[in-house]
Amino acid sequence: MQQGFPMTLSLQRPAGASACAHQLLTWADLTQRAPCLVRSSCRLSTKRKSQISCRAFGPESRRGVAAAIALGLACSRQRPARGETSPSTPILRGKVAVVTGANTGIGKATAAGLARSGQYGLIFLAGHNEEKTKIAIDQLTRDLPKPANGAEPVKFEFLPLELSSLDSVRSAAKAFQAKQLPLHTLVCNAAVMALPERKTTSDGYEFQFEVNYLSHFLLTNLLLPQLTASGTSDDPARVISVSSGAHFVRSPLAFGDVSDLNLAGGEGDAHAYYPWTAYGQSKLAQVMFTYELTRRLGAQNTPVVANVLDPGFVDTELQRYLPAQAPAPAMKFIAKTAEAGASTPVLLATTDAGRTKGGFWIDGKEARSLGRGSSPFPLNPELAVPGSTSYDESAWKALWAESAKLAGLNDTI
Numbered sequence: 023m024q025q026g027f028p029m030t031l032s033l034q035r036p037a038g039a040s041a042c043a044h045q046l047l048t049w050a051d052l053t054q055r056a057p058c059l060v061r062s063s064c065r066l067s068t069k070r071k072s073q074i075s076c077r078a079f080g081p082e083s084r085r086g087v088a089a090a091i092a093l094g095l096a097c098s099r100q101r102p103a104r105g106e107t108s109p110s111t112p113i114l115r116g117k118v119a120v121v122t123g124a125n126t127g128i129g130k131a132t133a134a135g136l137a138r139s140g141q142y143g144l145i146f147l148a149g150h151n152e153e154k155t156k157i158a159i160d161q162l163t164r165d166l167p168k169p170a171n172g173a174e175p176v177k178f179e180f181l182p183l184e185l186s187s188l189d190s191v192r193s194a195a196k197a198f199q200a201k202q203l204p205l206h207t208l209v210c211n212a213a214v215m216a217l218p219e220r221k222t223t224s225d226g227y228e229f230q231f232e233v234n235y236l237s238h239f240l241l242t243n244l245l246l247p248q249l250t251a252s253g254t255s256d257d258p259a260r261v262i263s264v265s266s267g268a269h270f271v272r273s274p275l276a277f278g279d280v281s282d283l284n285l286a287g288g289e290g291d292a293h294a295y296y297p298w299t300a301y302g303q304s305k306l307a308q309v310m311f312t313y314e315l316t317r318r319l320g321a322q323n324t325p326v327v328a329n330v331l332d333p334g335f336v337d338t339e340l341q342r343y344l345p346a347q348a349p350a351p352a353m354k355f356i357a358k359t360a361e362a363g364a365s366t367p368v369l370l371a372t373t374d375a376g377r378t379k380g381g382f383w384i385d386g387k388e389a390r391s392l393g394r395g396s397s398p399f400p401l402n403p404e405l406a407v408p409g410s411t412s413y414d415e416s417a418w419k420a421l422w423a424e425s426a427k428l429a430g431l432n433d434t435i
């Protein structure tokens with residue numbers, strides 16, 4: 023672990039680049055949508071550009087990176103029998119999936135993609151807003167093609183899950199287990215991004231850390247018995263985590279430091295809260311969790327495979343906490359549709375991709391996550407800080423142990 027790493031990211035402007043273009047390139051690096059963003063920057067008014075500023079990775083880079091983001095967004099081991107159901111669930115034909123945060127955005131599009139694949143019979147939309155989820159379920163059901171030959175249509179069900187409460191995660195896992203269903207696929211998708219001020223959950227943890235990562239860590243561990251019982255060596259059960267290009271953002275975890283994942287330090291401290299540090303760290307935690315889970319599953323020859331992905335830059339509700347939000351027409355021009363953003367999770371849940379070995383994926387292809395001092399983003403190599411990495415096994419293990427402690431899990435795989 024590197025002690026005292028520099029907390030701030032100085033986003034130096036390449037010679038000849040305007041401040042605005044540089045900010046766009048930075049967000050482009052995070053989202054891998056450089057050409058689109060550069061094009062779209064020309065369409066923003068000077069007034070609009072000057073309105074955008076907020077706190078970002080660190081004190082020195084606040085304006086640059088936040089503006090880039092804003093502009094980018096602007097511009098039981100018991101084997102459940104297949105078919106065995108509780109009174110509330112339909113007769114089961116096909117696989118069962120749980121998708122978190124599936125009432126909108128990439129999660130909803132993932133649920134639709136799973137349903138259309140013909141492989142899934144029952145898909146749980148796990149989330150904290152029943153009304154919004156019921157509307158999503160109505161839309162998903164309406165949009166499905168009619169099943170041929172009188173086959174049962176795919177069913178969608180709401181599974182109550184508030185990711186800012188570990189008790190709620192435990193209740194959701196219990197509620198699912200009570201149904202005595204198999205579980206073939208768990209998609210850990212729900213997230214919040216870049217809350218402007220540090221906020222804590224009912225468990226006292228930093229909000230993005232718990233919602234985006236820790237609760238998914240707990241949920242996955244609690245549902246592993248169902249996943250294990252439902253997978254086979256030919257067709258393992260899948261754990262799919264939706265991370266982000268933002269996992270490259272400099273954070274303590276990127277240097278193997280798990281001593282304060284809640285970012286409770288004061289301003290300027292190595293563990294200070296900055297919106298993008300917290301978001302990036304939660305997304306890096308998902309990557310490292312997947313690698314450690316893969317290692318543990320492999321050691322026990324468990325028929326479950328774990329993959330993690332970056333969906334790219336997608337037109338969704340994710341920018342809800344940003345100080346400046348993109349006009350819808352700009353997003354339609356510069357960002358992927360939710361369906362395109364869901365293509366990799368759907369691929370990982372329905373094909374041989376990632377079936378034999380867990381890994382990190384971008385745009386349907388295996389890719390490299392944050393590596394020691396190297397950046398896949400040529401436009402802004404500063405995003406990959408020398409010494410930062412997602413491939414440090416000791417950091418995976420430390421993160422796992424700390425996560426188990428924070429989640430109150432005594433027994434993990």
Ligand SMILES: NC(=O)c1ccc[n+]([C@@H]2O[C@H](COP(=O)([O-])OP(=O)(O)OC[C@H]3O[C@@H](n4cnc5c(N)ncnc54)[C@H](OP(=O)(O)O)[C@@H]3O)[C@@H](O)[C@H]2O)c1
Pocket residue numbers: 122123124125126127128129148149150151154183184185186210211212213214215233264265266267332333334335336337338339340341
């Ligand atoms: N959009 C992008 O450009 C982009 C880029 C990289 C990575 N990602 C990742 O893609 C995933 C999906 O994001 P999205 O873009 O589809 O965002 P989104 O449209 O904002 O969807 C986020 C989902 O998470 C749910 N959620 C938020 N807080 C929750 C909580 N406390 N408990 C339970 N559910 C909660 C939301 O439910 P409510 O609406 O009911 O709150 C919503 O269903 C995220 O992991 C995100 O980090 C997105």
